Structure formats: C-alpha cells, structure tokens
Amino acid sequence: MDMFEQIREHEQVVFCNDEATGLKAIIAIHSTRLGPALGGCRMYPYKSVDDALEDVLRLSKGMTYKCAAADVDFGGGKAVIIGDPTKDKSPELFRAFGQFVESIQGRFYTGTDMGTDPEDFVHALKETNCIVGVDEVYGGSGDSSVPTAQGVIFGLQATSKALWDTDDLSGKSYAIQGLGKVGYKVAEYLLENGADLYVTDINQKAIDQIVQKAKEMGAGIKVVGSEEIYSQPADIFIPCAMGGIINDDTIPQLQVKAVVGSANNQLKEERHGHSLQEKGILYAPDYIVNAGGLIQVADELYSPNKERVLKKTKAIYNSLLNVYSHAEREGITTMEAANKFCENRIEARTRRNSFFSHMKRPKWAVRM
Ligand SMILES: NC(=O)C1=CN([C@@H]2O[C@H](COP(=O)(O)OP(=O)(O)OC[C@H]3O[C@@H](n4cnc5c(N)ncnc54)[C@H](O)[C@@H]3O)[C@@H](O)[C@H]2O)C=CC1
Numbered sequence: 001m002d003m004f005e006q007i008r009e010h011e012q013v014v015f016c017n018d019e020a021t022g023l024k025a026i027i028a029i030h031s032t033r034l035g036p037a038l039g040g041c042r043m044y045p046y047k048s049v050d051d052a053l054e055d056v057l058r059l060s061k062g063m064t065y066k067c068a069a070a071d072v073d074f075g076g077g078k079a080v081i082i083g084d085p086t087k088d089k090s091p092e093l094f095r096a097f098g099q100f101v102e103s104i105q106g107r108f109y110t111g112t113d114m115g116t117d118p119e120d121f122v123h124a125l126k127e128t129n130c131i132v133g134v135d136e137v138y139g140g141s142g143d144s145s146v147p148t149a150q151g152v153i154f155g156l157q158a159t160s161k162a163l164w165d166t167d168d169l170s171g172k173s174y175a176i177q178g179l180g181k182v183g184y185k186v187a188e189y190l191l192e193n194g195a196d197l198y199v200t201d202i203n204q205k206a207i208d209q210i211v212q213k214a215k216e217m218g219a220g221i222k223v224v225g226s227e228e229i230y231s232q233p234a235d236i237f238i239p240c241a242m243g244g245i246i247n248d249d250t251i252p253q254l255q256v257k258a259v260v261g262s263a264n265n266q267l268k269e270e271r272h273g274h275s276l277q278e279k280g281i282l283y284a285p286d287y288i289v290n291a292g293g294l295i296q297v298a299d300e301l302y303s304p305n306k307e308r309v310l311k312k313t314k315a316i317y318n319s320l321l322n323v324y325s326h327a328e329r330e331g332i333t334t335m336e337a338a339n340k341f342c343e344n345r346i347e348a349r350t351r352r353n354s355f356f357s358h359m360k361r362p363k364w365a366v367r368m
C-alpha cells in the first residue's frame with residue numbers, strides 16, 4: 001500500500017534508527033487538535049516493520065479518542081520500539097530514543113506502555129523533558145499503571161451495575177489475560193475482594209506471583225493456557241495484554257457476559273463490536289476503561305495532584321454508564337457510541353479554539 005495512503009489519518013510519522021544502540025522505533029502523531037500528542041512507548045519483538053507500523057498507527061489514533069473521552073487537553077500519539085523487552089533493552093537505547101523524542105520539539109510526550117517500565121525512561125529523561133510517568137524521585141508522577149488499574153476496577157463496577165445492578169465485584173468470576181503492570185494489580189484487587197479468577201500469561205514468573213498471592217489468601221484461582229483463556233466460564237473477560245484479541249476466532253469461544261480490560265485496541269476490527277453485541281456480550285470501550293494512566297500523566301504536565309487524578313479516574317464509572325445507555329437508546333454498539341461522543345467533543349473544542357485568544361497572539365505582538 002502507498003505509505004501516504006496508510007498514514008492518511010495521521011499528522012506525522014517518524015522512523016527512528018540508531019545503529020550504535022540497535023534502536024529501531026516509530027513515533028506516530030495522529031492528531032494535535034486538542035494539544036500536543038501524548039502516548040506511551042511500547043517495546044515488542046514485532047515480526048516485521050509493517051506490523052510495528054500498523055500497531056503504532058492504531059494505538060496513536062486510539063490516544064486521540066482516549067484524550068477526548070478523558071477530557072484532557074492533549075492529542076493522540078504513540079511510539080513503538082521494535083525489540084524484545086527481555087533482551088534488547090539498554091540505557092543507551094533509551095537515551096537514543098529520548099534524543100528522537102526531543103527532536104520532535106514538544107509535539108510528542110511519552111512514557112511507559114507494554115514492555116517498558118518507568119526506569120527505562122529515566123535514561124530517556126536525560127535527553128528530553130518530554131517524558132512522563134517516571135518515579136516521583138525523578139520528578140515524575142510515578143507508575144501510571146496504578147491509576148490505569150484503578151480505572152479498570154471502576155469500569156468493572158460500572159459494568160456490574162449495568163448487568164447486575166450492583167457495584168459489588170465479589171462472588172463473580174473473572175478471566176484475566178496478562179498479569180503485567182496493570183493485570184496483576186487488577187487481579188490482586190479482585191482476589192482481595194472475594195472474586196474467583198482464571199488467569200493466563202506467557203511469563204511464568206507473573207503466574208507464580210499471583211498464584212502465591214491467591215494461596216496466601218485462600219482464594220480461588222485457575223491457571224489456563226494462552227489460548228484457553230477465551231473459553232473459560234467466567235462472568236467477565238479482562239484483557240490486559242495485546243490488542244486485537246476480540247476477533248473472528250475468539251468471539252465464538254467467549255462465554256462471558258462482558259469484556260472490560262486495559263488492553264489497547266481490543267477489537268481487531270470495528271465489526272467485531274457488532275459481533276459481541278449480537279452475542280449479548282457487553283463491551284466496555286477500551287479507551288474509556290484504560291484512561292487512568294493517561295489522566296495521571298496529563299495531570300503531571302500541569303501540576304500533579306493525586307486527589308485530582310483519582311477524581312478524574314473515578315469519572316470512568318459514569319462515562320461508561322453513559323456510553324452503555326446511549327448505545328442502547330440509539331441501537332448502536334458501545335464502541336460506536338463512545339466514538340461519536342469523542343468526535344463531537346473534539347469538534348466542539350476545536351470550534352471553541354477559533355475564538356480570539358490572547359495566547360494565540362504571536363509572542364512578538366504581546367506587549368510585556
Ligand atoms: N500501563 C498502563 O498504564 C496502560 C496500559 N495499557 C494497555 O494495557 C495492556 C497491558 O499493559 P501493561 O500491564 O502496562 O503491560 P506489561 O508489559 O506490564 O504486561 C503485559 C503482560 O501481558 C503478558 N502477555 C503478553 N502476551 C500475552 C499473551 N499472548 N497471553 C497472555 N499474556 C500475555 C506479558 O507477559 C505481560 O505480563 C497493554 O495493551 C497496554 O497498551 C493501556 C493504558 C495504560
């Protein structure tokens with residue numbers, strides 16, 4: 001496909017190559033209509049550059065919607081590093097990445113995502129200030145997976161309210177895919193709150209950790225294989241690993257009543273939202289549920305305040321209930337309802353920005 005055709009919805013795509021450190025990264029800026037682009041950096045051993053490009057384009061577009069839904073004045077962007085996070089990381093590689101981010105001159109801010117940790121970005125921070133989500137001791141707001149996991153829990157409560165008229169998550173069973181930074185925290189919360197779990201991860205260490213935790217608490221947990229997670233007789237499926245996992249192969253296997261998780265881009269294609277609806281499975285649009293991390297890092301760029309972050313993260317509960325009722329009223333999928341809401345908000349915000357604003361005057365024209 002023609003490259004410009006492929007990136008036609010995006011403002012800018014930057015390929016970053018540094019032979020000395022082995023860095024191969026792509027930064028995609030989908031939209032800066034609401035503000036500078038903001039989105040984490042994923043590290044993954046993509047099979048091809050095409051796969052990496054497709055992922056970063058989809059992820060960055062999702063960030064535009066996520067920013068609009070969470071009502072933060074940032075745009076959509078994302079970065080991917082092609083490499084194995086268990087083998088290919090080095091301080092130099094992240095410093096080189098930081099230099100590339102700096103070269104974009106403030107149009108793109110980034111931090112952790114799947115395969116990267118706050119510590120990685122301490123190296124990048126030596127080269128650019130456009131880094132978010134590092135520990136407080138380095139001037140950041142701390143691990144953004146904490147509010148992301150909180151947001152998933154608010155999303156589970158809202159979904160439980162819609163399905164069973166209660167916020168109480170106890171006494172139900174949940175199938176969790178991925179026990180990393182977000183998935184583990186959600187799993188731990190559910191175990192502590194009297195739920196039964198089916199879990200899977202490709203990392204044995206992550207499994208051992210949650211099984212040990214469940215044992216200590218005498219809670220119910222069953223470990224299943226990567227492919228078996230879809231067919232477990234749980235009440236809710238919680239995807240917290242890769243995207244594209246709701247697809248033609250997995251939908252027929254699902255026995256759950258709802259899908260609520262942190263993974264970005266869970267629906268392989270938009271039509272899979274319809275397939276879930278036809279099967280009577282309630283789908284919580286991913287970018288609404290997993291906005292907690294974004295809310296924290298966006299707040300960090302003003303003046304960080306944990307209470308404000310929690311308040312905005314809590315709003316995920318009502319946003320989701322609104323999306324569910326809007327979708328039901330209009331006879332559309334929950335993803336269509338969420339997209340419509342975000343597109344309207346972006347239009348409204350942009351219209352507002354066309355009014356005269358003192359800030360929009362060129363610096364030289366402002367009388368000091
Ligand atoms: N960390 C954050 O604050 C946010 C994360 N997300 C999304 O949530 C998802 C999880 O993110 P993190 O927990 O930060 O990533 P992570 O890298 O810490 O954890 C992902 C886990 O999934 C496992 N995994 C990978 N492939 C798997 C497979 N096929 N089957 C089962 N397990 C598999 C990994 O071994 C790892 O334990 C990603 O899609 C990410 O983009 C979205 C918003 C914010």
Ligand SMILES: O=C(O)CCC(=O)C(=O)O
Pocket residue numbers: 038039040041066110111112113132133144145264290291293294297
């Ligand atoms: O968590 C972050 O550091 C930024 C937000 C993000 O990338 C995401 O929500 O996917």
